[in-house]
Structures are given as C-alpha cells and as structure tokens.
Amino acid sequence: MRQSPIDIKTSDVVDDFAKQFIKYGPLVFSGYHSVLVSGVNNGYTVQFSCDGEESIHPTLTGGPLQHKYRLEQVHFHWPSEHSINGVKYPMEIHFVHVRADLTVKDALKNEDGLTIVSVFCNVQTELNEPQQESSKELMEYVPKLLNTGERISGIILDMTKLLSVNYNSYYTYAGSLTSPDCNEAVIWIIFDTPIYLTDAQYRLFSKVRRHNFRALQTLNQHIVYRPPHATFNTPQIVKLFDEMVQVVTEFFRHVTKFMTKGFKTR
Ligand SMILES: [Zn+2]
Structure with a gap:
C-alpha cells in the first residue's frame, strides 16, 4: 500500500499548512560535519556506513519525525529512484537513518522505524565553486571503490557538503525500502534542490554497475506533503x-x- 519509489506530481503535493504530517518544526541535522565511515562496493552500489559507537552517529529530528533518528549508512542510485513530474535525475543519494530508540530489527517492523533523506544529483560539464564543494567531498573515495568487494575504513566525511540543499524545501511521505524486503517502514524526506557532479565523475559510477534503481511503484495510500514556506518564515x-x-x-x-x-x- 505504500511502496517506494514513486513519481511525485508536484500539483498533487499537499502544502502542509494544517501540520497533518509535518508536525515537528524544522529539520535539525546534528553531527553531520565530521562522520566516521567505512566505504564499500557491495556489487550493487557504493555505500558509506557509519563506524564506531551508535552514540557518535549523526542524528536527525524535526519535520515529519516524531522521534530521533541516527544515521546508519549512505548509498547511491543511478539514475534516481524517485522522479518529479515524470522526470528522473541522473543520481539519488540515500541517507538511511534508524529510530534511535529501536534496534534495526525492530525498526524494520515499525511504520516509522526508518527515515531516508534523499538528495538528487545533477550532472554538468563544468561546476562552479559551490557545486564543486559537494562533488569533491563525494568523489574523494568513490574512485577507490569501483570494483566489487573493495573497501576503505577510517574515512571522515563532511556530510553537510552532500546535504548542501535548502533544509526547508522538501517532499515527504510514508513509504518503503526500495530493496528487499521492501518493508513499509520508511518516512521519506526528499530534497528538491539537487547537488552536482561533472560528466566524468558521473561516468565512474557506471563502472560499479550499469544502473541500480527499483521501478516506480503504483500510487495507493501515498500522500506527499511539503512544508509551507510560511511556516518557517x-x-x-x-x-x-x-x-x-x-x-x-x-x-x-x-x-x-x-x-x-x-x-x-x-
Ligand atoms: Zn537506496
């Protein structure tokens, strides 16, 4: 009933003035400036997983989230899984978070056990300085993870650079994981501002795999909300x-x- 990904039709998105879904104020990202991760090519995607004690993982609160969520891992899909008005981006980055008060196993059984923050990525021949900031951070380690099984530990990533988007401008809905078992346990937070890669950087991902997206799912109970801008202004x-x-x-x-x-x- 709430499978992901979906095509988001902007004309059907609810401006959530009544706080039906976005009840908890602005999104608050804590600890994303310096995140200890391991990078791995698992044959399906490149993934950066948080290392160390759960207490040092970055956390996310606010927006549609009633609870605190801790970041578990970040991975990539090319082309994007979600589309906007029928159009896909070249890439979509998923920041996978688990409810801080639950184990991963319990979170998967809960209707709001996980939240995935999604950032789209656009491709251009040349990037201006602010656009380079995120691509530099992203592409420092990806070229070392192009073959299945390759792994790097002890990386520190500044994930705020990958989240260089307008925190008040996003789509959100209750959906599912896009890989098996496709648990209907995910609150999606999809930023509408993309970050950028160069053509050459983007082409590297096709060495990992040609593409890795799940097909768009039929709309059932999905209602997509966005924060009305006046709420934060x-x-x-x-x-x-x-x-x-x-x-x-x-x-x-x-x-x-x-x-x-x-x-x-x-
Ligand atoms: Zn994903």
Missing part, C-alpha cells in the same frame, strides 16, 4: 497579515464613504 506572515489588515481597513473606509455619500444623496 515568521516575518513574512507578519508582513502579509499587516498588508491584509491595511487592505481590509481601506475597503471599509471606502464602503463607509460610499454609504455616507449614498445616504446624503438620497
């Missing part, structure tokens, strides 16, 4: 409200004038 609401008061006041002034005038004429 109080000054704008105040301004709009002021303007509205002014318009209404003006309107009544005119009505009063008209009524007085009309009365006098009679």
Whole structure:
C-alpha cells in the first residue's frame, strides 16, 4: 500500500499548512560535519556506513519525525529512484537513518522505524565553486571503490557538503525500502534542490554497475506533503497579515464613504 519509489506530481503535493504530517518544526541535522565511515562496493552500489559507537552517529529530528533518528549508512542510485513530474535525475543519494530508540530489527517492523533523506544529483560539464564543494567531498573515495568487494575504513566525511540543499524545501511521505524486503517502514524526506557532479565523475559510477534503481511503484495510500514556506518564515506572515489588515481597513473606509455619500444623496 505504500511502496517506494514513486513519481511525485508536484500539483498533487499537499502544502502542509494544517501540520497533518509535518508536525515537528524544522529539520535539525546534528553531527553531520565530521562522520566516521567505512566505504564499500557491495556489487550493487557504493555505500558509506557509519563506524564506531551508535552514540557518535549523526542524528536527525524535526519535520515529519516524531522521534530521533541516527544515521546508519549512505548509498547511491543511478539514475534516481524517485522522479518529479515524470522526470528522473541522473543520481539519488540515500541517507538511511534508524529510530534511535529501536534496534534495526525492530525498526524494520515499525511504520516509522526508518527515515531516508534523499538528495538528487545533477550532472554538468563544468561546476562552479559551490557545486564543486559537494562533488569533491563525494568523489574523494568513490574512485577507490569501483570494483566489487573493495573497501576503505577510517574515512571522515563532511556530510553537510552532500546535504548542501535548502533544509526547508522538501517532499515527504510514508513509504518503503526500495530493496528487499521492501518493508513499509520508511518516512521519506526528499530534497528538491539537487547537488552536482561533472560528466566524468558521473561516468565512474557506471563502472560499479550499469544502473541500480527499483521501478516506480503504483500510487495507493501515498500522500506527499511539503512544508509551507510560511511556516518557517515568521516575518513574512507578519508582513502579509499587516498588508491584509491595511487592505481590509481601506475597503471599509471606502464602503463607509460610499454609504455616507449614498445616504446624503438620497
Ligand atoms: Zn537506496
């Protein structure tokens, strides 16, 4: 009933003014600046898994998440699994998180046991400086992980560079894992701003595997939400409200004038 990935039709996305799904304020990413990971080519994708005690893993809260989630691993799909208005990106990065109060086994059985943050990746011939920031961080280790079974330990990644997106602008829905057993246990958070790779960098991934995406799934119970921008932008609401008061006041002034005038004429 809630399988992933899906095509997100932006005209059907609910601006969640009523906080039906996005109930917990802005997203808060903690500890993503310096993450200890091991990289591995598992024959299906390149994956960076968090090392060390669970207590040092980065955590995510807020947005649609009632609980705290810890980052477990990051991996790549090319082309992207989700599409927007029928269009896929060249790549999609999945940041897989598990509810901090559950074991992985229990999380897989829970309707909100996991959250996957998704960042799209676009490809260009040349990148400007800010675009290079994320591609440099991403591509430092991928070229050493092109063959099945290759592994590197003790890597420190600055994952904020891979998350160089607008934290207030995302799509979110209750879905599933996109690999077996496709557990319906995932809250998806899909950023709409992509990061960038060069053509040459992107081509390296095809050496790992030609592609590795699950087919788009039929829509059943899926409702996709996005935060209404005003939620995080109080000054704008105040301004709009002021303007509205002014318009209404003006309107009544005119009505009063008209009524007085009309009365006098009679
Ligand atoms: Zn994935």
